[in-house]
Amino acid sequence: MMQKPSSLSARYRLVLTIGLFMLLPIMSEAQCAMCxxxxxxxxxxxxxxxxxxxxxxxxxxxxxxxxxxxxxxxRKLKS
Structure with a gap:
């Protein structure tokens, strides 16, 4: 039987995705230095x-x- 993914694993995936996006500028900085x-x-x-x-x-x-x-x-959700 398939289980519904827990909120912890969804939260972990979100943090991992944000972390990868935060690393993209660091990885592309090497190319900027070459240019x-x-x-x-x-x-x-x-x-x-x-x-x-x-x-x-x-x-x-x-x-x-x-x-x-x-x-x-x-702001929309807060009001």
């Missing part, structure tokens, strides 16, 4: 700074959007 090293070795540092700023903006926007979504859901 920066290549761009800075060319001598034109303004292009390297622009590329690095673009990477930061692309990484930050999804976190801001998801944070705003959770804030509005929390």
């Amino acid at each position: 920066r090293a290549v761009l800075e070795s060319e001598g034109n540092t303004s292009v390297a700074e622009g590329i690095n700023n673009g990477i930061v903006y692309l990484m930050a926007i999804p976190y801001i959007l998801i944070g705003a979504l959770f804030f509005f859901i929390y």
Whole structure:
């Protein structure tokens, strides 16, 4: 007979999933460092700074959007 998964295992899966998503920026940081090293070795540092700023903006926007979504859901459930 199949048992319904307990809330503890569902909570464990949620924590594991969030942990993996938190590690993704750390794993992708190595690629950003490689791009920066290549761009800075060319001598034109303004292009390297622009590329690095673009990477930061692309990484930050999804976190801001998801944070705003959770804030509005929390506020809706609170009232």
